[in-house]
Structures are given as structure tokens and as C-alpha cells.
Amino acid sequence: xxxxxxxxxxxxxxxxxxxxxxxxxxxxxxxxxxxxxxxxxxxxxxxxxxxxxxxxxxxxxxxxxxxxxxxxxxxxxxxxxxxxxxxxxxxxxxxxxxxxxxxxxxxxxxxxxxxxxxxxxxxxxxxxxxxxxxxxxxxxxxxxxxxxxxxxxxxxxxxxxxxxxxxxxxxxxxxxxxxxxxxxxxxxxxxxxxxxxxxxxxxxxxxxxxxxxxxxxxxxxxxxxxxxxxxxx
Amino acid sequence: xxxxxxxxxxxxxxxxxxxxxxxxxxxxxxxxxxxxxxxxxxxxxxxxxxxxxxxxxxxxxxxxxxxxxxxxxxxxxxxxxxxxxxxxxxxxxxxxxxxxxxxxxxxxxxxxxxxxxxxxxxxxxxxxxxxxxxxxxxxxxxxxxxxxxxxxxxxxxxxxxxxxxxxxxxxxxxxxxxxxxxxxxxxxxxxxxxxx
Numbered sequence: 566x567x568x569x570x571x572x573x574x575x576x577x578x579x580x581x582x583x584x585x586x587x588x589x590x591x592x593x594x595x596x597x598x599x600x601x602x603x604x605x606x607x608x609x610x611x612x613x614x615x616x617x618x619x620x621x622x623x624x625x626x627x628x629x630x631x632x633x634x635x636x637x638x639x640x641x642x643x644x645x646x647x648x649x650x651x652x653x654x655x656x657x658x659x660x661x662x663x664x665x666x667x668x669x670x671x672x673x674x675x676x677x678x679x680x681x682x683x684x685x686x687x688x689x690x691x692x693x694x695x696x697x698x699x700x701x702x703x704x705x706x707x708x709x710x711x712x713x714x715x716x717x718x719x720x721x722x723x724x725x726x727x728x729x730x731x732x733x734x735x736x737x738x739x740x741x742x743x744x745x746x747x748x749x750x751x752x753x754x755x756x757x758x759x760x761x762x763x764x765x766x767x768x769x770x771x772x773x774x775x776x777x778x779x780x781x782x783x784x785x786x787x788x789x790x791x792x793x794x795x796x797x798x
Numbered sequence: 799x800x801x802x803x804x805x806x807x808x809x810x811x812x813x814x815x816x817x818x819x820x821x822x823x824x825x826x827x828x829x830x831x832x833x834x835x836x837x838x839x840x841x842x843x844x845x846x847x848x849x850x851x852x853x854x855x856x857x858x859x860x861x862x863x864x865x866x867x868x869x870x871x872x873x874x875x876x877x878x879x880x881x882x883x884x885x886x887x888x889x890x891x892x893x894x895x896x897x898x899x900x901x902x903x904x905x906x907x908x909x910x911x912x913x914x915x916x917x918x919x920x921x922x923x924x925x926x927x928x929x930x931x932x933x934x935x936x937x938x939x940x941x942x943x944x945x946x947x948x949x950x951x952x953x954x955x956x957x958x959x960x961x962x963x964x965x966x967x968x969x970x971x972x973x974x975x976x977x978x979x980x981x982x983x984x985x986x987x988x989x990x991x992x993x994x
Contacts, residue, residue, distance in 0.1 A: 616969060622979070625980060627990065628990065631990065632951055634929045635835065635936070637830060638830070640830050641846060645823055648853050648854075649815065649819045651854055652822075652854055655857070
């Protein structure tokens with residue numbers, strides 16, 4: 566005989582239909598057909614008892630004088646002070662703990678391996694980006710315009726000098742003659758460039774050569790006829 | 799039942815020390831008394847520590863008390879008393895039947911000059927015996943019945959408040975009280991007849 570049967574034998578609810586196999590089988594045990602009826606009756610009876618007791622609660626009285634004999638001890642004189650101090654300490658610890666917890670939970674964001682590459686790509690693909698201008702050209706726009714104007718002026722001067730040299734010799738030399746100075750400039754103003762090239766142009770007539778570098782302003786570029794390039798900085 | 803002004807509660811929620819102290823002044827006696835009557839004499843030496851733990855928990859959680867919900871602050875505090883007392887009993891794994899401790903100095907009542915009973919030693923001994931009988935009778939009750947009885951008869955909470963503290967319906971509270979009173983009347987029938 567199984568333990569289950571030993572323990573329930575003789576119980577009012579025990580019947581033959583409730584076998585050990587019910588417990589051994591997987592899934593829920595079988596439910597008796599009258600389960601709902603019996604449970605309902607029990608719940609209703611319990612509620613009725615509670616209601617009856619609740620209605621009669623004020624009928625039962627215990628003498629106040631009797632109950633007062635069970636007196637609670639008087640608190641210590643410093644109970645309030647001690648408790649207030651304990652509460653203050655506890656709240657302080659709680660605040661510290663909350664802050665510590667917050668700090669412990671904060672972890673600085675980690676930069677992923679591809680972050681730099683992706684950011685540079687994004688900057689490259691977006692010309693409107695202000696930071697992209699820094700990458701492409703650190704020069705301010707006005708300076709770029711000035712540079713373009715100078716280059717154009719220099720090109721014009723070169724053309725003029727070339728034409729004059731061609732005219733003086735009667736025919737265009739295949740190479741600049743020695744002592745002819747062809748100059749270009751990159752970073753000085755158009756007016757100073759004009760002056761400089763005019764003086765340079767006059768220099769060969771005076772027999773000037775590389776010694777006339779003083780004629781070239783600072784940051785100017787002097788291209789000698791031999792193809793040598795000299796800069797002053 | 800002592801009630802606490804919402805403004806005082808709000809100030810305590812902001813951590814004002816004088817508000818916290820004012821609430822302690824108002825509630826420490828009922829809380830200590832409830833802890834003592836619920837847990838019994840064997841916890842006499844610890845009752846203040848237990849009450850202090852209750853208050854620490856109350857003020858640790860005071861930010862969660864919502865004044866707008868209309869629950870009395872005192873009722874809310876009694877829920878902490880209930881929960882903490884249940885925790886203490888569970889932690890100790892002791893039976894809740896009274897041991898009526900007389901066996902140590904720790905259990906001796908502390909003399910307090912404000913205590914009227916302490917100034918009448920002879921009468922106090924007789925009353926103490928009766929008090930012990932009541933305590934034994936209370937200890938024989940189930941914890942739920944005992945708490946309902948203490949809150950109703952000693953602390954004067956209404957049924958709705960007890961229902962909030964204990965988390966059951968008012969009907970169940972009344973039923974528990976009825977049973978508690980019936981059991982106490984039976985146990986104290988000799989004194990009930992004499993006193994009534």
C-alpha cells in the first residue's frame with residue numbers, strides 16, 4: 566500500500582476513484598466532480614460566519630478597567646533623542662549609499678574600434694560640416710581668394726614678360742636667356758607684386774641677377790631663367 | 799488615535815530634524831505600547847530597540863508616503879509596526895505563547911517617576927498579576943487576532959484603519975476581533991465577571 570493511500574485512508578473524501586496512478590501520471594491529478602460544489606459551500610459558510618461575527622463584534626465588550634491592567638512600559642526618557650539620532654544617521658548613510666551607488670553605476674562610454682574611421686568618413690561625405698573645412702583647408706575663405714588673385718596676376722605678368730622677351734629678340738627664344746629673371750609670387754598683394762615684377766623686369770638691363778633677390782618681397786618666389794627656384798622667407 | 803499633521807509629514811519628508819522629532823514625540827508611546835502588547839513581556843528588554851527599528855524603517859521610507867492618497871500617517875506607521883513585529887517573531891522562531899518572564903533583571907520594568915502605577919508598589923504587584931493574566935490570554939490568540947485586538951482596544955484604531963494596516967477587509971477585521979474578544983472573555987471570565 567502506498568504512502569498516499571495510508572495517509573488518506575478513512576478520510577471522508579477518499580474514494581476508490583482516486584488512485585495512486587492519478588498522482589504518478591504526468592499532469593494534474595483528476596478533480597472530483599463535486600469539487601466546485603463543496604468549495605462553494607465552504608466559501609459561503611465562511612463568509613456567513615465572518616458576517617455574523619462582524620455584526621456581533623460590538624456586542625462583546627471587555628471592561629476597560631480590566632484591559633488597562635495590562636500596561637505597557639513607559640519609554641526611556643531619552644528614547645526620542647536616541648531614535649532621532651539613529652534616524653539622522655540612517656538617512657545620512659542612505660544618502661551616501663545612494664550617491665555611491667549612482668557613481669558605481671556610472672561607466673564612461675567606450676569608443677568603439679571603428680568610431681574614428683566612421684567619423685572621418687562622415688566628415689568627408691558631408692561638405693557642409695564646419696569641421697570638414699578644417700580638414701580640407703585651414704585657410705579662411707578671404708585668404709584663399711587673395712591667393713587665387715595673386716596666382717592670376719603672376720600668370721599675367723609671366724605672359725607679359727614672355728611677350729616682351731619675344732619682342733626684344735625678334736623671335737621667341739627656345740629658352741630664356743641667362744640673366745633673364747622670370748618671377749612668380751604666391752603670397753603678396755597684387756600691388757606689391759606688380760611693383761616687384763616691374764623692378765625685376767628692369768633688373769636684367771642693369772645686369773642684375775641673383776643678387777637682386779632683395780627686390781623680391783618676403784614670402785615671394787623667384788624663378789630664375791635656369792630653372793632654379795629661390796624663395797625668401 | 800494620535801494623528802499627524804500633513805504639513806509636519808511633508809517637512810519630515812524634506813528631512814527637517816525638528817519635524818522628525820515632533821513625529822517621534824507624538825508616536826513613540828503608542829508604538830512602544832503596541833510593540834510590547836503584541837510581542838509580549840519576553841520582549842520587554844528589547845521593546846525600545848524594536849520600536850526604534852520601526853521608526854528607522856518609517857523614516858527611511860517616508861518619501862513613499864503619499865499625502866494625497868488620504869491615508870492617515872499614523873495608520874501608515876502602524877503597518878510598519880505590524881510588519882516589523884512579524885519579522886521579529888519570524889526571525890526569532892519562537893512560539894508566540896507567553897512565557898510570562900520573571901526570571902531575569904532584564905525583564906524588570908524600568909522605574910519611571912511619571913508612571914502612576916510605579917508609585918503604588920503594593921497595588922502594583924496585584925495589578926501586575928492581573929496584567930500577566932491578560933497577557934497570557936492575549937498570547938493565546940493567533941497573531942492576526944491579537945494585532946487586531948491591540949490596535950482596536952488599546953490604540954483605538956477604527957475598523958477601516960485596522961483593515962489598512964493588516965491588509966484585509968473590514969469584515970475580516972471585525973470577525974477577528976469578535977473571535978479575539980470571545981477567547982479573552984473565556985480566559986478571563988473570572989476577572990470579567992468581577993470587573994463588569
